[in-house]
Amino acid sequence: MLINQKKINKGVILMRNHRCNAFFAEKHLAGGNDMWKSDEYYLEKAIEVSRKSRAGGNTPFGCVLVDGDGEIILEQGNVEITEKRCTGHAETVIMERASKLYDKKFLWNCTLYTTCEPCPMCAGAVYWGNVGKVVYAMTEERLLQMTGSHEQNPTFTMTCKEVFAKGQKKIKVEGPFDSLAEKAAEVHFGYWDN
Numbered sequence: 001m002l003i004n005q006k007k008i009n010k011g012v013i014l015m016r017n018h019r020c021n022a023f024f025a026e027k028h029l030a031g032g033n034d035m036w037k038s039d040e041y042y043l044e045k046a047i048e049v050s051r052k053s054r055a056g057g058n059t060p061f062g063c064v065l066v067d068g069d070g071e072i073i074l075e076q077g078n079v080e081i082t083e084k085r086c087t088g089h090a091e092t093v094i095m096e097r098a099s100k101l102y103d104k105k106f107l108w109n110c111t112l113y114t115t116c117e118p119c120p121m122c123a124g125a126v127y128w129g130n131v132g133k134v135v136y137a138m139t140e141e142r143l144l145q146m147t148g149s150h151e152q153n154p155t156f157t158m159t160c161k162e163v164f165a166k167g168q169k170k171i172k173v174e175g176p177f178d179s180l181a182e183k184a185a186e187v188h189f190g191y192w193d194n
Contacts, residue, residue: 036070042113043137043180045072050115050187053077053090060187061115063090065098065131068109074098090114091122095129104130111135115184116143117175123163127171134160136175137184 042064049062058078065074074097080088087093091114098107111133112118112126117140126134140159164171 039113039135039174040177040180042066042072042111043115043135043177043184045075046113046115047137047180047184047187049075049077049090050184053079054187054191057082058088060191061090063094063112063114065094066111066113067106073110074101087121089119089122091118092125095122095125095131098131099129108132115187116140118160118163120158120160120163123160126160127164127167127169130169131171132169133172133174135173135177136160137177138181139176142176142181142185143188 045064046062049064050060051062053062054060056077058081061078063076064072065076067073074094076090076094076097078088078090079085079093091112094112098110102110107130110131112131112135114122114134114136116138117136118126118134119140123134141157144157161173164173
């Protein structure tokens, strides 16, 4: 079914040109947006991606990109080791992919959910990619406690909020999530031991 219409229902405006199944379209047109889950739900999905990243031979980080309707549109783990790519952090790679698929206006209404607070490089990618909101489970500071001086991840002591504050965009940041910070950290246990 092709939806290309404007529908106001319970305060939800649906303006999309999107191929989808009739059930999805019917749910939106009948009662508004019930696709959105909790932040914890999407962070759990990012943690699953980080487990896959580690199992695949990479560092244990993961993220998901969620559109304005609450649909996970991309997921990404780190690829820096398997692709021998120094910029292969999950958030940077997902932003590279997203910028090829979606325009900046669309991305501004998206949320990036990530297991760990984005490093300055990844925060820069989010900024230039134009994602309007970042939600993370654990802080960069907690990551530094685990990685120490490990050469694979010489962690910065700069928050993503500090990076965004130096720019011209009002990117929203939420985190850490105490309820999931330890679960995100568990994926790292044993990984950074020398």
